């Protein structure tokens with residue numbers, strides 16, 4: 388099959404699919420859009436594509452809807468299945484889906500740090516919307532500021548790990564630092580068309596002029612003069628801060644910050660080498676130039692991001708107008724206030740350098756690395772993101788929201804263990820013999836097995852370990868239920884704690900409203916350390932079976948809380964606390 392025949396067939400398929408979605412009549416624009424989306428190289432041959440599509444539509448649009456469906460069923464049955472709308476767990480539909488051949492979204496982090504909980508919204512919404520519409524999700528590293536927001540190699544990979552963990556696999560990946568020639572190409576096009584100029588004014592002078600709606604002298608230069616300056620920029624005739632390429636806007640735009648915005652500038656390549664491309668480039672695009680060009684070239688249909696980007700959209704729309712492009716649909720969701728979480732990236736990176744935090748997974752941080760380490764699940768984060776969704780109103784979430792969502796997910800599968808922090812010894816008399824008790828790993832799931840604890844009685848006495856935190860309920864005369872063991876009556880609880888055997892059953896304990904406490908045999912246990920969200924380390928002892936856990940397992944320490952197993956050795960375990 389020649390490529391023109393293949394294209395003809397593809398156009399027919401696109402036309403038929405579009406037709407059945409629109410009552411039997413395909414739309415020219417949508418079919419062309421789908422072809423250009425699948426084959427960006429055809430963008431230069433738009434006229435030929437238009438002729439081809441017109442011919443195909445003449446034929447397809449005379450068919451009945453039933454015939455159209457029959458042809459698809461015969462040739463592309465898998466496409467019919469895709470047409471059935473999948474409800475992606477409560478995401479509201481995207482606007483203008485039919486305008487695009489394919490829904491394409493992107494997540495575009497700066498690899499100067501790892502992702503934090505606040506980023507999860509952009510990642511999950513962008514990814515899940517692409518999946519909801521069988522579209523494409525792009526990961527784009529925005530690494531074009533080697534001076535102030537310098538990328539570091541390790542973060543590219545750590546961000547990829549974060550995305551995989553969030554179950555947001557991407558279909559394509561780009562680094563803007565690979566694409567500088569492209570930005571240069573469009574910069575030159577803008578200059579040639581008189582839509583951009585190279586400004587040599589001191590920034591203070593420019594600011595004064597532009598704030599009163601006046602042009603700086605550079606704006607009136609001819610494209611030729613600007614091209615000469617531009618060449619000078621690329622060839623090193625200007626130092627950092629001496630020059631900037633500006634995209635023209637209305638001089639009286641209501642927001643002065645939009646007026647003739649800066650698109651590319653010089654960064655000293657020796658002083659500020661880039662971690663990926665070294666000192667190869669001295670002219671770097673600013674955010675709106677790189678992002679604007681890429682969103683178009685990558686065929687992004689829906690940009691999903693916070694409303695702090697509204698002004699950037701204003702700026703980029705000028706770029707699109709100058710270059711004859713159509714701006715994608717943009718969804719600007721409201722601010723997310725994360726109560727009790729300080730998510731400022733710069734503050735965090737500074738504190739890290741100063742040694743305040745051990746590393747980026749320090750439990751005090753709101754990074755995904757830290758949440759992961761503590762046993763917060765990606766499903767819980769997705770649940771919280773869906774709660775706030777893409778709505779434009781501001782929302783507030785707290786740690787408690789995250790914990791509640793996580794608890795629901797981990798509680799049914801977390802094995803239970805006793806952990807006694809700051810242990811105190813209790814001597815219990817009246818215990819006739821040693822015994823081994825079998826305790827279910829999960830009270831509601833017997834199929835998860837059981838663990839065994841053995842207490843040793845000698846001359847009618849045994850020694851158990853109780854948590855220091857429980858000393859408060861160990862008043863003389865009080866009956867206490869030792870969970871899954873027996874009931875004891877406290878005799879004395881001053882310097883040392885002594886008690887006597889009271890009765891066997893839980894029913895007897897309930898009759899006297901006995902408080903329940905967990906315990907460990909003094910003879911059989913393992914060392915256990917729990918790292919709390921405050922980074923405090925709590926040393927204690929745990930059941931011997933804890934050392935059979937595997938790293939990453941999420942468990943529940945009875946009456947203490949959930950946590951993730953971080954390290955296991957022969958006779959000790961390290962746990963990161965998640966929540967109660």
Ligand SMILES: [Zn+2]
Nearest residue numbers: 586588603605
């Ligand atoms: Zn100027």
